[in-house]
Amino acid sequence: MDKAYTEAFAEVDQILKLMPVDLLSKIPASFRQIISENKAENYKVKIEEPLENQNLKEETVVILGLIYRDFLASPEEREELQQKDAEELKKLEEELQEQYDIQNVFQKRKVKKEKEISDEEILNVTDLTLYKKPNFVQKIFNLVKGFFKKNNF
Numbered sequence: 001m002d003k004a005y006t007e008a009f010a011e012v013d014q015i016l017k018l019m020p021v022d023l024l025s026k027i028p029a030s031f032r033q034i035i036s037e038n039k040a041e042n043y044k045v046k047i048e049e050p051l052e053n054q055n056l057k058e059e060t061v062v063i064l065g066l067i068y069r070d071f072l073a074s075p076e077e078r079e080e081l082q083q084k085d086a087e088e089l090k091k092l093e094e095e096l097q098e099q100y101d102i103q104n105v106f107q108k109r110k111v112k113k114e115k116e117i118s119d120e121e122i123l124n125v126t127d128l129t130l131y132k133k134p135n136f137v138q139k140i141f142n143l144v145k146g147f148f149k150k151n152n153f
Contacts, residue, residue, distance in 0.1 A: 006038060007057060009039040011045050014045040014047045016035070
């Protein structure tokens with residue numbers, strides 16, 4: 001398991017030990033056991049009340065939020081929190097869909113290429129003349145031909 005999560009489980013385990021018994025009884029024993037089994041044993045946690053003043057890991061805050069939503073909140077509040085989570089997840093999915101949409105990716109590439117190529121850099125094909133370097137045989141032929149032209153044979 002990731003080190004950050006094992007340390008977060010250690011912090012959550014310490015917080016659960018500080019909880020009143022009536023709140024702690026609402027959290028299933030199997031869930032508490034999972035937390036205590038997966039916590040980092042060598043990570044020293046020093047948590048004191050109040051929790052707002054503690055420097056908790058982001059993962060710890062997320063786990064505590066899930067514990068509150070799933071076990072400690074009233075049914076009405078749980079429903080409201082689940083709806084907010086669903087809305088946030090939907091918004092995040094829409095942003096990712098928009099960012100990685102195939103049409104948008106190709107459109108962005110096209111716009112980027114158009115910006116790179118300005119009107120001054122675009123060359124007209126009719127303005128170009130083709131120059132072909134003569135090979136050895138053509139050089140000799142042109143030399144002989146030039147000799148006959150000079151002497152007007």
